Amino acid sequence: MTQADNATDLLRAARIVPVLTIDDAAQAVPLARALVAGGVRMLEVTLRTPAGARAAEAIMAEVPGAIVGLGTVLTPGDLDLALRLGVAFAFSPGATPELLDAAARARLPFVPGIATASELMAAMARGFSTVKLFPAAQLGGIGAVKALGAPFPEARFCPTGGIGEKEAPDYLALPNVVAVGGSWLVPGAELKAGDWAAIEARARRSTDALG
């Protein structure tokens, strides 16, 4: 199985990938239900919080429409956790040689993070031509995607970092952008307040904006 068979297709179908940092696993299911109801199904649950893995498990068990993956996968050990949980995909904000080697062996759609041409080359050398460009806005935004795309026409990008509701459609209009990611879909205050209606409404607005 190659990355192109799976991660790229998942991203292309999703277009928008919310990056979820969940402190309280009890919030995971209502949060995921709100996003799915708003048309956002591919959910990256980060391992930034101790509740992350439990949150991912709960969503998988209880929200049938969700496609759940882990984010902030930094080590081969994190990748093992993703495999044990049985998630659908994994994202990393970067990529060490060890992580890329482990991911190339694992039968799991994996999207490594890159910020430079050399990092992209290291990922592509292991078969990962679809990458998370992180932190996209801080690296130059649309201009950075275009510039990196020129010498690497076969690369596909999921720009993430500093992207909001307003910018997402501009990135997605680029032919080498398969999806965009970000935390903008779930503002911390709304998550804290459990304002699922507001989260669902934003998700729907964001998907509707893509036509």
Ligand SMILES: O=C(O)C(=O)C[C@H](O)[C@H](O)COP(=O)(O)O
């Ligand atoms: O946690 C990870 O594994 C990451 O890769 C980083 C996140 O994707 C970005 O922090 C999201 O960026 P914002 O949308 O600007 O909040």
